Structure formats: C-alpha cells, structure tokens
Amino acid sequence: xxxxxxxxxxxxxxxxxxxxxxxxxxxxxxxxxxxxxxxxxxxxxxxxxxxxxxxxxxxxxxxxxxxxxxxxxxxxxxxxxxxxxxxxxxxxxxxxxxxxxxxxxxxxxxxxxxxxxxxxxxxxxxxxxxxxxxxxxxxxxxxxxxxxxxxxxxxxxxxxxxxxxxxx
Numbered sequence: 001x002x003x004x005x006x007x008x009x010x011x012x013x014x015x016x017x018x019x020x021x022x023x024x025x026x027x028x029x030x031x032x033x034x035x036x037x038x039x040x041x042x043x044x045x046x047x048x049x050x051x052x053x054x055x056x057x058x059x060x061x062x063x064x065x066x067x068x069x070x071x072x073x074x075x076x077x078x079x080x081x082x083x084x085x086x087x088x089x090x091x092x093x094x095x096x097x098x099x100x101x102x103x104x105x106x107x108x109x110x111x112x113x114x115x116x117x118x119x120x121x122x123x124x125x126x127x128x129x130x131x132x133x134x135x136x137x138x139x140x141x142x143x144x145x146x147x148x149x150x151x152x153x154x155x156x157x158x159x160x161x162x163x164x165x166x167x168x
Contacts, residue, residue: 012065020062021110023055024048030104030117032124032148040137042128042145044100044121047093056090063092066106069099097125117151120144 028048035041050056056072063070073091094100104122111118124144128135 012062016058016062016065017106018110020059021107021112023050023059024107025111025113028114029152030114030121030148031152032121032145034145042124042137042141043095044097044125045093045095046100046103046118046121047091049089049091051087051089053088053090056092059092063094063103066102068094068103068106070094097129101125101129117148120147120151124148 024046027050028046030046031044033041033043033045048056048059060070060072071093073093074088094103101122104118104125108115108118108122124141127140127144
C-alpha cells in the first residue's frame with residue numbers, strides 16, 4: 001500500500017511507518033472518549049500533537065498515503081496555571097472505529113511505549129464492530145474504558161504495582 005506525496009514525489013513506505021510509530025510513541029496518544037449525556041458514547045481516537053508543522057505535515061502525508069482518514073486542527077495549548085503556549089500547535093487526529101482500525105494494525109508491530117494502549121483499543125474496536133450498529137454499551141465496554149484509563153494514567157507505574165487499581 002505505498003503511495004506518493006503530492007509535492008515531493010517521495011515514495012512513502014515502511015520507513016515512514018517506523019518514523020510515525022516513533023513520533024506517536026513520544027508525542028501521541030491512543031484513548032477512548034467517554035461521554036454520558038442523553039446517551040452514552042465511547043469513541044476511540046488516536047492523535048499526535050506538536051508545534052513543528054513540518055513534522056505534522058509528514059504525519060498527514062503518511063496517513064494519506066496509507067488511506068487512513070484523519071483530521072488536522074490548529075489549537076492553542078493551555079499549559080499549567082492557564083497560560084497559553086506562545087507557539088502554534090497542530091493536532092492530527094484519527095477518530096472512530098473504522099478510521100482507527102487500519103492505523104492500529106499498521107502501528108502495533110512498530111510501537112514500543114504505546115503498544116499496549118493500541119492493542120487494547122484494537123480489541124475494543126473489534127468487540128464493538130462485532131455487535132449490531134448502535135448496540136448499547138455494557139460492562140465489557142466499561143472494562144475497556146477502565147483499562148485505557150489505567151494505561152494512560154500518569155501514575156501508571158504505581159497502578160501496575162497495585163493489581164485492580166483504576167485511576168479515573
């Protein structure tokens with residue numbers, strides 16, 4: 001599934017996926033959005049944020065070459081005590097079951113730091129895709145959510161030493 005960039009005519013290939021996985025391990029995230037308003041929603045997502053637009057351009061070129069739908073957003077990141085970052089920040093996001101699944105399949109063998117999050121999210125996606133469209137969420141989905149929260153916790157090393165502890 002190799003593609004080409006529009007402006008550089010450089011062939012996108014396996015080395016770009018390796019680079020992307022390295023960037024995602026350091027600057028990205030995989031997770032589940034959870035919202036409960038009129039009805040519960042769980043939306044899998046993967047995103048990478050950076051202030052270097054050139055790096056994010058390469059991310060979008062690689063995702064496009066491999067046929068992975070994504071969104072690009074400019075945002076001002078709020079840092080501690082409500083201060084704004086002085087540098088423009090770019091976010092590339094892959095949202096939803098069908099868009100995220102092919103990205104995870106390509107990235108899992110290449111990830112190191114975020115591999116467990118990616119595997120858990122892929123299991124969630126496969127579980128949900130096997131159910132009827134708009135099937136209600138149950139205990140199994142809540143277990144996936146708890147696992148993703150645990151994996152993405154800033155206290156992860158502490159959490160892993162205490163089996164069963166979940167950081168919300």
